[in-house]
Amino acid sequence: MTMPRTVLRNVARVIDTHLGLDYAPARERDLELRLERVANDMHLASAAAAAEAILTSHDCSELITTLARHLTVGETYFFRDQACFDRLGSEILPALIRTRRNRTRTIRIWSAGCCTGEEAYSVAILLDRLLPDKTNWEIAILATDVNPTFIDKASTGRYTDWSFRSPPPWLRDRYFNKEDDHTYQIRDSIKNMVHFDTLNLVSDSYPSTLNGTQSMDIILCRNVLMYFSLEKVRQIVTRFHLALSNNGIFVASPTESSMPVFGDFLISTRQQTTFFTREPCSPVEDEAVARSPCVSVGDNSRISNPTVPLPRASVNATTASDWSAREPDAPHDARAPIPSEAIDRATRDCDCGRYAEALQTIFTHKLHETGCKSTIRLLVRIYTNQGNLDDAAVWTQRAVEQHKLDPVVHYLQAVVMIESGDCVGAETALKRALFLDAEFIAAHVAMGRVALARNMRTEARRHYRNAVSILEKLPDDDIVPETDDLTAAGLAQTLRWSTSNREKSTVCER
Numbered sequence: 001m002t003m004p005r006t007v008l009r010n011v012a013r014v015i016d017t018h019l020g021l022d023y024a025p026a027r028e029r030d031l032e033l034r035l036e037r038v039a040n041d042m043h044l045a046s047a048a049a050a051a052e053a054i055l056t057s058h059d060c061s062e063l064i065t066t067l068a069r070h071l072t073v074g075e076t077y078f079f080r081d082q083a084c085f086d087r088l089g090s091e092i093l094p095a096l097i098r099t100r101r102n103r104t105r106t107i108r109i110w111s112a113g114c115c116t117g118e119e120a121y122s123v124a125i126l127l128d129r130l131l132p133d134k135t136n137w138e139i140a141i142l143a144t145d146v147n148p149t150f151i152d153k154a155s156t157g158r159y160t161d162w163s164f165r166s167p168p169p170w171l172r173d174r175y176f177n178k179e180d181d182h183t184y185q186i187r188d189s190i191k192n193m194v195h196f197d198t199l200n201l202v203s204d205s206y207p208s209t210l211n212g213t214q215s216m217d218i219i220l221c222r223n224v225l226m227y228f229s230l231e232k233v234r235q236i237v238t239r240f241h242l243a244l245s246n247n248g249i250f251v252a253s254p255t256e257s258s259m260p261v262f263g264d265f266l267i268s269t270r271q272q273t274t275f276f277t278r279e280p281c282s283p284v285e286d287e288a289v290a291r292s293p294c295v296s297v298g299d300n301s302r303i304s305n306p307t308v309p310l311p312r313a314s315v316n317a318t319t320a321s322d323w324s325a326r327e328p329d330a331p332h333d334a335r336a337p338i339p340s341e342a343i344d345r346a347t348r349d350c351d352c353g354r355y356a357e358a359l360q361t362i363f364t365h366k367l368h369e370t371g372c373k374s375t376i377r378l379l380v381r382i383y384t385n386q387g388n389l390d391d392a393a394v395w396t397q398r399a400v401e402q403h404k405l406d407p408v409v410h411y412l413q414a415v416v417m418i419e420s421g422d423c424v425g426a427e428t429a430l431k432r433a434l435f436l437d438a439e440f441i442a443a444h445v446a447m448g449r450v451a452l453a454r455n456m457r458t459e460a461r462r463h464y465r466n467a468v469s470i471l472e473k474l475p476d477d478d479i480v481p482e483t484d485d486l487t488a489a490g491l492a493q494t495l496r497w498s499t500s501n502r503e504k505s506t507v508c509e510r
């Protein structure tokens with residue numbers, strides 16, 4: 001070892017802060033070797049120069065990208081850990097499909113720390129085998145990683161023998177086109193099921209509708225947590241808990257499953273695998289959950305909660321100008337709690353995934369008839385989180401009809417359309433929102449999401465840049481409207497980071 005130990009410890013601390021990766025003293029030699037690679041990448045003369053650049057860097061997003069490219073471990077293959085995929089394919093997914101078949105026909109899965117995509121594609125293949133009527137379902141498989149090089153490779157879907165270390169016998173013939181003796185291209189029918197994006201798990205950017213990390217039925221984060229310090233693992237697992245639907249399932253690797261961080265989950269060990277289920281929270285937990293960041297869209301009870309049919313009674317017409325003037329609502333009945341209390345209760349129930357109760361409160365107190373923005377937003381959240389996009393669409397349409405001049409309702413309509421896969425409709429709704437409020441940050445970000453879904457990276461970058469330039473005018477701690485409590489500084493950093501990664505990959509594409 002040639003570098004002073006104190007310098008290495010300081011670099012390790014910066015890495016822990018930005019990426020969560022744990023370079024304990026025993027791994028100092030490994031860290032020094034990796035710093036040599038960072039030095040090469042940054043055109044610096046030595047590992048020591050790289051260390052100094054890291055310790056004095058002011059551009060977090062650039063630093064995170066560089067560190068991610070050289071410090072992450074890219075080890076993965078199709079159907080890694082057969083016991084896990086056996087249980088997913090024989091128990092977990094069939095149960096989810098059974099529950100959803102006669103209801104919403106939606107499934108949301110997130111492969112977090114997806115590396116070069118083999119895990120996410122393996123899940124897509126499982127679903128393809130379990131769902132002969134796949135086209136009648138809305139399947140969202142999100143796959144994210146902090147290393148943009150991995151995400152670029154995953155998006156191409158081209159693999160060599162190394163990714164097929166213990167494949168099921170049918171895998172290559174059925175799901176890949178052979179390009180040469182050692183290269184296989186995944187078929188479009190599977191490729192199109194997965195959406196890849198960069199995301200740093202050591203950030204507050206999730207769960208959020210802004211990047212589609214909310215209301216997950218299953219989160220796989222396998223062979224990722226083992227590289228993190230225990231403190232970071234705790235923070236990440238807490239966020240995953242919020243990102244899961246009620247009864248949603250978290251899957252780690254067998255080694256990670258014994259970490260002392262899963263106290264909030266129901267643990268189920270079977271077929272040599274341990275899965276963690278998010279249970280609906282109890283009333284005692286209400287307050288804590290209601291106060292948690294980003295929780296507003298992170299809870300979902302698509303499996304357990306009955307869907308309350310949407311009452312078709314018309315909402316009293318209010319004009320755009322009295323939309324916000326009507327908040328807080330006036331009491332309807334002396335014996336009933338004042339509607340603002342009822343709205344608070346319904347919001348808490350929604351935060352805890354008790355959608356039936358939340359809807360009951362709304363309709364019992366006729367809150368929906370007030371036409372107030374917070375109620376409509378709550379209804380949209382409830383129905384969206386239940387996967388009941390039809391009713392969510394009905395409510396946003398009504399809101400749009402009554403409050404044409406309010407940018408927020410157009411934005412809400414776009415969110416529902418994005419969830420339904422209607423990019424064209426979402427773009428139109430977002431254009432309306434931005435016409436009414438050119439500084440509507442969440443709408444710019446959603447425009448970026450829509451562009452990405454259509455593979456228009458340059459467009460996406462432009463929208464994210466617009467959002468960042470508006471964010472830069474706000475105080476760092478300001479909460480950005482419609483973003484589940486994200487701060488201006490936090491969102492700007494995430495978008496800058498995402499934009500710089502996209503700039504690099506666009507250059508690679510050329």
Ligand SMILES: C[S@@+](CC[C@H](N)C(=O)[O-])C[C@H]1O[C@@H](n2cnc3c(N)ncnc32)[C@H](O)[C@@H]1O
Pocket residue numbers: 018019020021072073074075076077080112113114115116119144145146147150199200201202221222223224227
């Ligand atoms: C060993 S791979 C696991 C791949 C796959 N989940 C599997 O089990 O085969 C670990 C992945 O975690 C990713 N990773 C490490 N730190 C991360 C972070 N802070 N945020 C997101 N991903 C991270 C790495 O880039 C790498 O792709």
